[in-house]
Amino acid sequence: MATLLKLFPTCTWTGRLAHLSRKGWAQSRSGRLLPCFPASQRCASTTSYLTVEMDDNTGVAVVTMKSPPVNSLSLDFLTEFSISIEKLEMDRKCRGVILTSGLPKVFSAGLDIMEMYGKGPEHCAEFWRAVQEMWLKLYGSNMITIAAVNGSSPAGGCLMAMACDYRIMADNPKYSIGLNETLLGIVAPFWFKDTMMNTIGFRATELALQLGLLHNAPNALRVGLVDELVPEKEVLSAASTAISKWLAIPDHARQITKSMMRKPTIDRLLSHRDQDINNFVSFITKDSIQKSLQVYMERLKQRKT
Numbered sequence: 001m002a003t004l005l006k007l008f009p010t011c012t013w014t015g016r017l018a019h020l021s022r023k024g025w026a027q028s029r030s031g032r033l034l035p036c037f038p039a040s041q042r043c044a045s046t047t048s049y050l051t052v053e054m055d056d057n058t059g060v061a062v063v064t065m066k067s068p069p070v071n072s073l074s075l076d077f078l079t080e081f082s083i084s085i086e087k088l089e090m091d092r093k094c095r096g097v098i099l100t101s102g103l104p105k106v107f108s109a110g111l112d113i114m115e116m117y118g119k120g121p122e123h124c125a126e127f128w129r130a131v132q133e134m135w136l137k138l139y140g141s142n143m144i145t146i147a148a149v150n151g152s153s154p155a156g157g158c159l160m161a162m163a164c165d166y167r168i169m170a171d172n173p174k175y176s177i178g179l180n181e182t183l184l185g186i187v188a189p190f191w192f193k194d195t196m197m198n199t200i201g202f203r204a205t206e207l208a209l210q211l212g213l214l215h216n217a218p219n220a221l222r223v224g225l226v227d228e229l230v231p232e233k234e235v236l237s238a239a240s241t242a243i244s245k246w247l248a249i250p251d252h253a254r255q256i257t258k259s260m261m262r263k264p265t266i267d268r269l270l271s272h273r274d275q276d277i278n279n280f281v282s283f284i285t286k287d288s289i290q291k292s293l294q295v296y297m298e299r300l301k302q303r304k305t
């Protein structure tokens, strides 16, 4: 067991690990002893903010976000997230990802406002590049991506869900999803807007963005921001059912089709990436915008009292 942990330090196997005895080892061509797993092995790795559970049998990984209290997207969170998606992308066994939250009531609260408030231009630039990277990795993924939205998902959280191929939301009218940037006195960047337009169309996006609409679950389904509503306890199982339909499609055909649909939107950001960072930095560091963020955060905290 000690050797096993040395070989795979970041990985813990669940399931029948306890039954791995000497006869559970096989010799590789180079003579190294390697663990020999039954076909249905699951591999789980945990980082500070994420748990990634890979099922070799189905080729599906469940990525669970767990950054209390609200899964806000900090620089560290985004960095870990992009690395995890990249690793899964490079894993030939992984064909699909289900993205969900391990916290009650919240999928993700969107970008961590504290990363944009009172910070210097260099930090803001680094942060924005990480936001771009998260979206590029997810929106441009070759894997099947399903968002199991088991709580509220404003702004950057909505972007994450929209970047997936399919969205299943908990049927709870208390949960909301949308790009509410204007309510904070900020502006959704062009690629947030493009992602939403690609999902729900021009008119619905125009209304949603200007009004900073946060749709409750039934409205989100009505406008097409999510594809299915299911009882809260069934979000993950419904995502597994949904992904099995996608897995039945030959990967190469699905991937080429996905790329055909999404490449123009991705290329638009790639060809303006530095300019987008400069725009963000000069916008977010303005005194008036900083004031808006401060007022918004104060209101958020006051809601509790």
Ligand SMILES: CCCCC/C=C\C/C=C\C=C\CC(=O)SCCNC(=O)CCNC(=O)[C@H](O)C(C)(C)COP(=O)(O)OP(=O)(O)OC[C@H]1O[C@@H](n2cnc3c(N)ncnc32)[C@H](O)[C@@H]1OP(=O)(O)O
Binding pocket: 069, 070, 072, 105, 106, 108, 109, 110, 111, 112, 113, 114, 152, 154, 155, 156, 157, 180, 181, 184, 186, 187, 188, 189, 279, 280, 283, 284, 297, 300, 301, 304
């Ligand atoms: C013209 C050129 C344009 C260029 C582009 C320029 C700019 C674009 C810039 C930015 C784009 C930003 C996109 C974003 O994602 S901004 C983030 C928007 N997010 C929100 O508005 C969500 C706010 N949060 C909530 O509504 C609720 O917290 C939520 C419904 C998610 C959960 O509610 P709940 O009641 O469970 O929890 P709370 O008590 O409200 O929160 C607990 C705790 O967490 C703090 N917090 C909440 N959200 C955030 C956040 N996004 N970032 C940081 N911190 C957050 C909250 O303040 C509480 O803290 P505390 O009181 O316990 O200390």
